[in-house]
Amino acid sequence: MSDTLTAPRPAAPLGDLGVMVRRATTLTIRNGDALITSLALPIMLMLLFVYLFGGAIQTGTAYVTYVVPGVIMLCASFGASLTAVVVTHDMTNGIMDRFRSMDVRGAAVLGGHVVASTARNLVSTLLVLGVAFLIGFRPSASFVDWLAAAGLLLVAIVALSWASAAVGLLAKTPEAAGGFTFFVMFLPYPSSAFVPVDTMPAWIHGFADNQPFTPLIEALRGFLLGTPVGDSAWVALAWCTGILAISVAATGRLFKRRTA
Amino acid sequence: MPGEPAIEATGLTKSYGSVPVLNGISLHVPPGSVFSLLGPNGAGKTTTVRILTTLTSPDAGSARVAGHDVERDRGLVRRSISLTGQDTALDEVQTGAENLLMMGRLCRLSRRAATRRAAELLEQFDLREAGARRISTYSGGMRRRLDLAASLIVRPAVIFLDEPTTGLDPRSRAAMWTVITDLARSGVTIFLTTQYLEEADKLADRIALVDGGRIVAEGTATQLKQQVSGHRLDLTLTDRAAFDALAAGLRDRALLPDRERLSLSVATDGTAGHVRALLDTLDPARTAVTRFAVHSATLDDVFLALTGHATATPDKERAGV
Numbered sequence: 001m002s003d004t005l006t007a008p009r010p011a012a013p014l015g016d017l018g019v020m021v022r023r024a025t026t027l028t029i030r031n032g033d034a035l036i037t038s039l040a041l042p043i044m045l046m047l048l049f050v051y052l053f054g055g056a057i058q059t060g061t062a063y064v065t066y067v068v069p070g071v072i073m074l075c076a077s078f079g080a081s082l083t084a085v086v087v088t089h090d091m092t093n094g095i096m097d098r099f100r101s102m103d104v105r106g107a108a109v110l111g112g113h114v115v116a117s118t119a120r121n122l123v124s125t126l127l128v129l130g131v132a133f134l135i136g137f138r139p140s141a142s143f144v145d146w147l148a149a150a151g152l153l154l155v156a157i158v159a160l161s162w163a164s165a166a167v168g169l170l171a172k173t174p175e176a177a178g179g180f181t182f183f184v185m186f187l188p189y190p191s192s193a194f195v196p197v198d199t200m201p202a203w204i205h206g207f208a209d210n211q212p213f214t215p216l217i218e219a220l221r222g223f224l225l226g227t228p229v230g231d232s233a234w235v236a237l238a239w240c241t242g243i244l245a246i247s248v249a250a251t252g253r254l255f256k257r258r259t260a
Numbered sequence: 261m262p263g264e265p266a267i268e269a270t271g272l273t274k275s276y277g278s279v280p281v282l283n284g285i286s287l288h289v290p291p292g293s294v295f296s297l298l299g300p301n302g303a304g305k306t307t308t309v310r311i312l313t314t315l316t317s318p319d320a321g322s323a324r325v326a327g328h329d330v331e332r333d334r335g336l337v338r339r340s341i342s343l344t345g346q347d348t349a350l351d352e353v354q355t356g357a358e359n360l361l362m363m364g365r366l367c368r369l370s371r372r373a374a375t376r377r378a379a380e381l382l383e384q385f386d387l388r389e390a391g392a393r394r395i396s397t398y399s400g401g402m403r404r405r406l407d408l409a410a411s412l413i414v415r416p417a418v419i420f421l422d423e424p425t426t427g428l429d430p431r432s433r434a435a436m437w438t439v440i441t442d443l444a445r446s447g448v449t450i451f452l453t454t455q456y457l458e459e460a461d462k463l464a465d466r467i468a469l470v471d472g473g474r475i476v477a478e479g480t481a482t483q484l485k486q487q488v489s490g491h492r493l494d495l496t497l498t499d500r501a502a503f504d505a506l507a508a509g510l511r512d513r514a515l516l517p518d519r520e521r522l523s524l525s526v527a528t529d530g531t532a533g534h535v536r537a538l539l540d541t542l543d544p545a546r547t548a549v550t551r552f553a554v555h556s557a558t559l560d561d562v563f564l565a566l567t568g569h570a571t572a573t574p575d576k577e578r579a580g581v
Contacts, residue, residue, distance in 0.1 A: 019365045023351065030353035030394075094347030098410070101313050102366050103338035259315065 016104050020112025027086065028116050038082055039124045042075030043131050049194055050135060057195055061225070065139070068132045069220035070193025073213055075128050076153060077188060079121040080160035081181040083113050087168025088177040091258060106255045110165045117161040118154070125153065139224040149223035152236060156216055159240040160184075162247035169254035188213045192221075212239035264327050266291040266418050266449035267312060272321035273473075274307050281307045283473040284321070289466075291417075294440075294450040296464030298457065298559070304473040305453035306346065309422045312451065313343045326417040342411035343420045348403040349410070350395045356382060356406050357391040360413065367414045374413075381409040385439065401432025408439060418449045425459060437462060457559035467559070471567040484562045491530030492561050493538060494553045497522040502548035509542075515564050527565070530554055 028035060046067065054063035090096045090109060099109055129137075141149065164180065171177035190204055191197070191213040197205060208214060215235040222229030267289035274282040282304045289295040297305050310316040312325055314334040323330045326340035350359045357378050364374025382391040385405045390398065398406065404424060411419065424440065425433040440463055444450055454460050460467045461481045468478040477484055492515065497503040503522045507514050515525040526542070528534050535554060543549045555561075 015368065016366060019362060023354075023362055026358070027351060027353055094345050094349040095351065097310075097315055097345055098343060098349035098363075099366070100315055101338055101341065101343040102363070103335055104366050 013105055013108055016108040017111050017115075020104075020108050021115045022112075024086070024112040024116030025119065028120050034082055034085070035120070038075075038079045038120065039127055041078065042071055042124060042128050045074060046071040046128060046132065047135070053194075059196060062136060062138075064132065064136050065225060066221075067194060068128070068137045068139075069217050069224060070188060070191075071132070072125055072128055072153065072220060073156070073193060073217050074185065074188045075124050076121050076157050077160050077184045077213070078181060079124055080117055080157055081164045081167075081184040083117045083161045083164035084168035084171060084177040084180045085174050086113055087165050088171045088174045091169060092173065096259075100259065106259070107252075110162075110251055110255075114158065114161040114165060117164070118157050121157045121161075122154075140226045141224045145223040145226075148233070149220050152216070152219055152223070152233060152240075155237065155240045155244075159244040159247065162251065163243050166247045166250040166254060169251060169258055187211065188217070191217060193217050212236070212243070215239065264291070265289055265324075266293070267295070267323070267325050267451060269308075269312065269323035270321055272308065272311055272318045272323060274304075274311065274316070274319050281473050282311075282318070285470070285473070285475055286321075287323075287468065287475075289449060289451060291449050292447050293465040294444045294452060294463055296460040296467045297451070297453045297470050298455070298460040298464075298467050298563075299453075299470035300455055303470045305455075305470060306422055307473075308470070309343070309345075309420050309451070309453060313341055313420055314338055315343075340417040341420060342414075342416040342418075343422070344404075344408050344411045344424060345422045346426060348395070348407050350403065350407060352396040353394055355392055355394050356387055356398070359395065359406065360391075360410055363410045364413045369413070377413055381412065385409045386435075399432070401428055401435060404428060404432070404436060405439065408436075412443075416448065418451060419443065421450065421452045423453055423455065425454070425456065433459075457563070461559055469563055469566060471563075476566045477562065481559060484559060485557050491528050491557055492525050492555045493528045493535060494523060494525045494555065495542070495549050496551040497524075497548055498550050506542060506548060515561070527557075527561075528554065530556070 049067050049071070050064045054067070057063055059066040087110060090113075096106070096109065100106065164184075167180045168177050171180070188194075190200070190208045191211055192208070193213060197208045197214065200208060215232040216239070218232040219229055219236045221227050222232060265288050267287055269285060269287040272282050272285040273280070285304065285308055287295070297308060299305055307316070311318050312323055312330060314330050314337050317331060325337045328336040328340065330337050351362075354362070360378035360381055361371075361374050364377050365371065367374075369377060378391070382388050385408070387402060387406055387409070390402055390406075395403065395406070408421070408424065421440065425436050428436065437459070440450065440452070444463070450463075452460070452463060464481070466478065466480055467484060468475045469484070470476065494516075495506075497506060499522065500519070503519060503524070507517050507519075507524060510524070510526065513526055515527065517524040526538060528538055535552075539549065539552065
């Protein structure tokens with residue numbers, strides 16, 4: 001052993017985050033099943049809605065155009081929720097203890113997963129958009145609209161990924177964390193993602209109008225299709241910031257509790 | 261810092277909920293020695309390691325590792341130690357070399373230095389060929405070796421090994437022992453937990469027997485064996501009545517009583533005179549004992565004599581207790 005290796009290591013949180021992003025990305029790419037599911041599922045759902053259900057749904061525009069913002073959100077939320085599974089995995093298989101004993105901050109490990117999740121989701125969003133274009137999606141967005149849509153989506157993905165990381169810290173087993181992805185996948189249905197809310201039974205309007213996915217999808221729709229955005233972008237942004245703030249605070253506390 | 265102990269713990273206690281796990285553990289480990297915490301599942305070994313490696317806080321008591329307080333100077337302790345836990349702390353889908361490179365980077369080595377160090381360690385731990393393969397293809401023994409290698413990227417002052425050979429086949433266990441012996445020879449302090457008496461006997465300079473969150477005895481293997489008589493007399497009785505009568509008469513002196521098999525043991529110095537005298541005292545009518553056998557004392561006997569039960573109990577400690 002060379003003697004330089006005995007030098008004490010100064011704390012380097014940013015360097016650690018870089019290593020952890022790289023690690024999480026490698027894990028994502030090599031967990032073939034999860035990757036294929038998170039990329040293929042949204043596309044299959046979109047084809048399902050456009051070709052099987054779309055003919056029966058009246059939204060006032062070409063259904064593919066109506067549904068794409070919803071599919072993008074569904075894709076993002078499902079993709080982000082997979083973070084819960086990898087975080088629980090890290091917490092239960094001993095590697096988190098090794099990282100902590102090496103003086104790596106828990107936030108760096110979780111941050112690595114969130115960054116990798118965000119990158120994976122942006123790729124799957126691009127794939128969904130690509131297929132959408134092929135089957136007739138014709139947005140009327142200007143460059144600035146695209147930027148606004150991308151920015152909002154980015155904030156949403158980061159917020160949902162942190163929320164998933166918090167769930168991952170809460171879950172006792174990766175299987176339990178997997179159940180969360182299921183819940184998140186269903187949340188966009190009672191929103192304006194696939195059908196207009198006013199076609200739903202009245203008792204569900206309260207929930208559908210006021211859950212975070214509706215303003216998110218309405219804002220995306222507004223940016224991409226030129227429908228009125230109204231205050232939905234701000235409401236959506238408020239939701240995302242709120243979720244992000246609560247999630248970051250929650251992960252800090254949960255991590256401490258879990259490692260007590 | 262010369263003269264300072266590598267590990268010093270005083271009165272560590274810890275409960276999980278209402279379940280007490282540690283009931284006042286005190287330790288003193290001189291630098292450069294191999295110290296083993298020996299005990300059955302659930303004795304508190306892993307919890308002790310977790311406290312000494314700053315992963316969990318004691319309810320009471322204090323500990324210093326490599327001269328730093330485990331509560332106040334967590335960062336300094338963490339930079340002085342390495343931990344190899346019971347679970348393989350590696351990424352299954354990364355290769356051996358990639359895992360080591362990642363750990364090297366987390367030890368703040370440059371990419372080049374980390375790559376070079378990974379290659380060295382793979383060579384040293386006889387994993388050069390396996391370095392390019394994913395961990396998911398490794399055998400249990402290879403995982404443990406790589407796991408240990410991953411904790412040696414930067415030379416630590418104190419190495420913690422939590423049950424390094426649990427679940428390994430005899431050949432892999434022997435290979436791990438060689439690796440640990442080599443490490444000990446390099447002068448590093450090693451803190452080892454095990455439920456195998458043979459392992460502690462073979463590797464450790466000093467052994468602490470731990471049971472129910474307490475240290476019940478401490479010393480070298482030889483000193484501990486001297487705490488019980490040098491030998492053990494195993495007796496087989498004729499029937500239940502004879503067994504019950506003898507067990508009742510011996511009380512605490514009866515070791516390993518087994519009512520089903522009608523067998524129990526007593527301590528002896530192993531000389532013919534003592535064995536003869538014992539047999540005469542225990543079975544004056546010469547009808548109760550059918551067979552006897554004399555064994556040299558093992559650490560097992562020490563454990564039994566001190567705790568009243570054997571080390572290997574089919575229990576689970578993996579939950580982190």
